[in-house]
Amino acid sequence: MNYPNGKKVKTNQPINAKQNTNIFSNRGMTLEEDINSTNTYYRQSNKAVIHKKPTPVQIVKVDYPKRSAAVITEAYFKQASTTDYNGIYRGKYIDFEAKETKNKTLFPLANVHDHQIEHMKAIDAHGGICFIIIRFAAHDQTFLLPAEKLFSYWNVKLNGGKKSISFDSLQTEGYPIPFQYRARVDYLAIIDKLYF
Amino acid sequence: MNYPNGKKVKTNQPINAKQNTNIFSNRGMTLEEDINSTNTYYRQSNKAVIHKKPTPVQIVKVDYPKRSAAVITEAYFKQASTTDYNGIYRGKYIDFEAKETKNKTLFPLANVHDHQIEHMKAIDAHGGICFIIIRFAAHDQTFLLPAEKLFSYWNVKLNGGKKSISFDSLQTEGYPIPFQYRARVDYLAIIDKLYF
Numbered sequence: 001m002n003y004p005n006g007k008k009v010k011t012n013q014p015i016n017a018k019q020n021t022n023i024f025s026n027r028g029m030t031l032e033e034d035i036n037s038t039n040t041y042y043r044q045s046n047k048a049v050i051h052k053k054p055t056p057v058q059i060v061k062v063d064y065p066k067r068s069a070a071v072i073t074e075a076y077f078k079q080a081s082t083t084d085y086n087g088i089y090r091g092k093y094i095d096f097e098a099k100e101t102k103n104k105t106l107f108p109l110a111n112v113h114d115h116q117i118e119h120m121k122a123i124d125a126h127g128g129i130c131f132i133i134i135r136f137a138a139h140d141q142t143f144l145l146p147a148e149k150l151f152s153y154w155n156v157k158l159n160g161g162k163k164s165i166s167f168d169s170l171q172t173e174g175y176p177i178p179f180q181y182r183a184r185v186d187y188l189a190i191i192d193k194l195y196f
Numbered sequence: 197m198n199y200p201n202g203k204k205v206k207t208n209q210p211i212n213a214k215q216n217t218n219i220f221s222n223r224g225m226t227l228e229e230d231i232n233s234t235n236t237y238y239r240q241s242n243k244a245v246i247h248k249k250p251t252p253v254q255i256v257k258v259d260y261p262k263r264s265a266a267v268i269t270e271a272y273f274k275q276a277s278t279t280d281y282n283g284i285y286r287g288k289y290i291d292f293e294a295k296e297t298k299n300k301t302l303f304p305l306a307n308v309h310d311h312q313i314e315h316m317k318a319i320d321a322h323g324g325i326c327f328i329i330i331r332f333a334a335h336d337q338t339f340l341l342p343a344e345k346l347f348s349y350w351n352v353k354l355n356g357g358k359k360s361i362s363f364d365s366l367q368t369e370g371y372p373i374p375f376q377y378r379a380r381v382d383y384l385a386i387i388d389k390l391y392f
Contacts, residue, residue: 049318051278056250057268072253075268082247086282088289091323095284122245127287 031100031135031142034184035085041182042089048188050087050094056080082119083130089188090196093128095120096187100135106164107134109157117154120147129195133177133187136167143174144190227296227331227338230380231281237378238285244384246283246290252276278315279326285384286392289324291316292383296331302360303330305353313350316343325391329373329383332363339370340386 029037035052042048061074083097097120099111112132123130130147145165157163165173175190183189225233231248238244257270279293293316295307308328319326326343341361353359361369371390376382 043318046318046321049315049322049324054250054252054274055255057253057255057271059251059253069272072271072273073269075253075271076265077268078250088291088319088322088324091289093284093287093289119245122239122242123284125242126245126284128245128284 029184031098031133031137031185034142035098035133035187038183038185038187039085039087042188045182048087048089048094050085050089052085053080053082079113079115081115083116089129089191092195093123093126094191095123095128095130096133098133098135100137102137104136104138104167106166107136107170108164109153110163112150112154117151121151124148124151129191131187131191133185134165134170134174136170139167142177142179142185143170144177144187145170145174146194149173225380227294227329227333227381230338231294231329231383234379234381234383235281235283238384241378244283244285244290246281246285248281249276249278275309275311277311279312285325285387288391289319289322290387291319291324291326292329294329294331296333298333300332300334300363302362303332303366304360305349306359308346308350313347317347320344320347325387327383327387329381330361330366330370332366335363338373338375338381339366340373340383341366341370342390345369 032052039048039050039052042050056078057072058076058078059072059074060076061072063071063073065071083095085098086093086095088094097112097116099107101107101111120130124147132145132147132150133142134145135142153162153165175194178186178189180186228248235244235246235248238246252274253268254272254274255268255270256272257268259267259269261267279291281294282289282291284290293308293312295303297303297307316326316328320343328341328343328346329338330341331338349358349361371386374382374385376385379385
């Protein structure tokens with residue numbers, strides 16, 4: 001089958017994600033770049049359809065110059081009311097947030113917003129798979145923490161306790177995400193073990 | 197349970213969507229406004245968690261004035277690579293596009309992009325519930341068309357046939373979406389019948 005531009009439809013041959021493991025370290029890429037390239041790989045290999053949502057922007061002024069594209073000349077960043085990533089994997093709804101910290105010993109919960117937690121609780125209640133990915137850049141370590149465990153930390157904070165998740169407790173409560181050459185943050189490897 | 201600002205967590209009592217039917221007509225609201233208010237109602241009544249994705253924008257220049265919020269001073273609209281709406285309903289992944297036309301007799305398929313069709317096919321293949329909502333503003337009628345049926349029209353177009361969906365054929369191939377007072381485009385009423 002062809003698209004109107006004559007391009008062939010991709011056959012989406014599955015590629016073995018485990019062929020290259022841990023040969024390359026995770027240098028210089030942000031967590032967002034790594035997740036985006038992972039999601040592209042997941043889509044191209046027909047494993048999952050997961051996208052980052054566009055950055056929410058409040059558009060105030062737009063110019064429409066003759067013979068060229070509309071230019072937004074005044075706009076402001078809006079706070080996201082949901083998480084950044086969602087999609088479908090093995091028939092299930094997937095929803096997650098991703099955060100990177102330069103802190104060496106702890107992840108401050110101030111990086112997550114009330115309405116994001118509220119959103120994650122709703123997703124959880126509706127049977128979606130929901131989690132947060134946390135990277136400690138200084139340690140070059142990336143963890144998956146299921147939403148229910150994030151809620152526990154959040155509750156401690158609400159009750160006047162610790163306002164952060166320590167690097168040490170993530171070692172036991174979280175799941176280290178393997179680095180693969182094509183799936184740089186291969187979080188679905190963890191999801192396979194936890195939810196299927 | 198309380199959030200840090202002292203606000204109570206919503207109990208999300210389900211509200212009967214069928215209490216008010218067809219009393220109010222659909223005056224003056226765009227399809228997007230109607231769907232957004234419907235999704236808000238669905239979320240508040242704890243029926244589904246479905247959001248519109250933010251408009252994708254390519255940010256080129258940002259000013260950081262002292263003592264006030266960052267201002268985006270140059271940005272451009274990007275073409276969406278996915279559909280506009282997605283989320284979870286009754287444990288299933290939901291994904292759809294919504295389009296309004298002023299045309300009285302047909303919906304031009306040029307309103308839908310190749311990569312959106314490609315995205316919808318991927319969602320369909322992964323077991324998501326995927327469809328398009330089409331409103332004929334002149335007739336004040338809104339239809340749900342399942343993705344597989346949209347693909348049939350699309351294939352006809354690719355094979356050099358009709359480049360549109362006629363209002364008449366939507367009457368038989370599509371499903372008229374009921375208007376409810378609080379769920380102005382109550383598309384989940386159709387999803388209930390078609391997929392559950």
